[in-house]
Amino acid sequence: MNFKALGSNLGLEEDEFMELVELFIKTADDDIQKIKTAWAHGNAEKVAEAAHSLKGSSGNLGFLNISEVARDAEKRGKENDINNLDRLTDSLEQMLSEIKECACP
Amino acid sequence: MEMNQQFSILAVDDNPLNLRLLETTLTKEGYRVLSSKEGSLAREIAVKERPDLILLDIKMPGEDGFEVIKNLKNNPVTAAIPVIFLTGVSEINAKLFGFELGAVDYITKPFHPREVVARVRLHLKLSIATNSLISSQAEKLKQISEAQTSMLTTPESHPEARFGVYFVSLQEAGGDFYEVLSISKDIFGFFVADFSGHDIKTGYLTSSVKALLKQNSTPIYQPSESIKMINDVLVEILPEDKYLTACYARLNRRAKQMVIISAGHPPAVYVPHNGEARLIEMDGDILGIFKDVYFGRQTIDVTPGDRFYLYSDGLVESSQERTVWSKDATALLSACHRSGDLPIKAAPENIVRLLLNDDGKAEDDIVVLGIEV
Known part of the structure; x- marks a missing residue:
């Protein structure tokens, strides 16, 4: 993962971008946890809320794969269709762990 | 070395990452960045710090962006600060609603920091240009001669505006005046105002306000922006202690819409073509005293044949017999209603005659301006 390029896309130096990535990892972890908890409680509205937040933050940093999955999760939440949502959360966790590995090797 | 003026931006977003991204980007560009994760705190900061511009997320828990901008625009201290909305791509209604509430622009999310920087820069420039326009207008007005603008606009000189007026000025340079402006083929502005106190000569001030109206009543400004x-x-x-109350009505005959702005002026009368006459009552600050002001504004969907009457307080406020306003209001509405059969050019004079008991002796300056849609 080329953080330098992602950062320069946003007009940021690598160190500035890495600071944001660290914050992103933290908030994305939170958001994924919130999605999972909400899903476990069958709360589709809360799923959509947390997924919306994740969609925004990942999209802004240029992590488009996460943003797309989060968008699907938000849509499912809004449509109250959260069966098998664990597939989405698994893939979100997978993608986030890749970022973690690259960011803090 | 002393730094040049530093501009401050208030960023409001409940998503901590977005907020941090805005902070990093704007700080890097040399702005002083204030930030808030929630709406009510954002308003507190705005009042205390008076930022030069606000970036505002719409979708937030608690007080959302719409609520925040409504409050900001209703508070004279923060009303003039440009607000840019942050909104999702597909939310067209949210965007339009944002503009309606007074936002200057929006940025779609996910936003690109460089776009944010470009838009912030653009709107700061516009804001600076507006402010310098204001000082240059003030400068120019000092050179305006009274004769240039003392000509009265009459129904005869502006037949396409379809209005009638009754105007009596007792003092040599009276406190009351009116103006009618052609903004475009279908859009007209009607202005009735009253300078406080007749003790100092108001002639040149009247000329100044008329000149200002001509300069600022254009299609690019909303009526409330013109008045601001x-x-x-x-x-x-x-001069100190001198102020103006005014009512500004802007009629768009094509869009069939009337916008009325009140700046501490008696309420305009609305007589729908097939309906009861009523007062358009609203609060609004007077003009010329405070830099931070709030004006009442109402938008009314109109149909041809509807009439509006703007007037000065000489029509309803008798200085000799102090009548009660509610009684005045009933008489006024009835007079407007009873003048409905007359052509609009004759209606204002008839209203004055009905209200001042025919003796034709006005105690004060009077302006009554009637408009037909």
Whole structure:
């Protein structure tokens, strides 16, 4: 993962971008946890809320794969269709762990 | 070395990452960045710090962006600060609603920091240009001669505006005046105002306000923006303790819409073509005293044949017999209603005759301006 390029896309130096990535990892972890908890409680509205937040933050940093999955999760939440949502959360966790590995090797 | 003026931006977003991204980007560009994760705190900061511009997320828990901008625009201290919305791509209604509430622009999310920087820069420039326009207008007005603008606009000189007027000025340079403006083929502005106190000569001030109206009543400004600009110039040029109350009506015959702005003026009368006459009552600050002002505004969907009457307080406020306003209001509405069969050019005089008991002796300056849609 080329953080330098992602950062320069946003007009940021690598160190500035890495600071944001660290914050992103933290908030994305939170958001994924919130999605999972909400899903476990069958709360589709809360799923959509947390997924919306994740969609925004990942999209802004240029992590488009996460943003797309989060968008699907938000849509499912809004449509109250959260069966098998664990597939989405698994893939979100997978993608986030890749970022973690690259960011803090 | 002393730094040049530093501009401050208030960023409001409940998503901590977005907020941090805005902070990093704007700080890097040399702005002082204030930030808030929630709406009510954002308003507190705005009042205390008076930022030069606000970036505002719409979708937030608690007080959302719409609520925040409504409150900001209703508070004279923060009303003039440009607000840019952050909104999702597909939310067209949210965007339009944002503009309606007074936002200057929006940025779609996910936003690109460089776009944010570009838009912030653009709107700061516009804001600076507006402010310098205000000072240059104030400067120019000092050179305006009374004769240039003392000509009365009459129904005969502006037949396409379809209005009638009754105007009596007792003092040599009276406190009351009116103006009618052709903004475009279908859009007209009607202005009735009253300078406080007749003790100092108001002639040149009347000329100044008329000149300001001509300069600022254009299709690019909303009526409330025109009045705000006029206020800001008046604050600079009016002698102390002198102020103006005014009612500004802008009629768009094509869009069939009337916008009425009140700046501490008696309420306009609306007589729908097939309906009861009523007062358009709203609060609003007077002009020329405060830099931070709030004006009442109402938008009314109209149909041809509807009439509006703007007037000065000489029509309803008798200085000899102090009548009660509610009684005055009933008489006024009835007089407007009873003048409905007359052509609009004759209606204002008839209203004055009905209200002043026919003796034809006005105690004060009077303006009554009637408009037919």
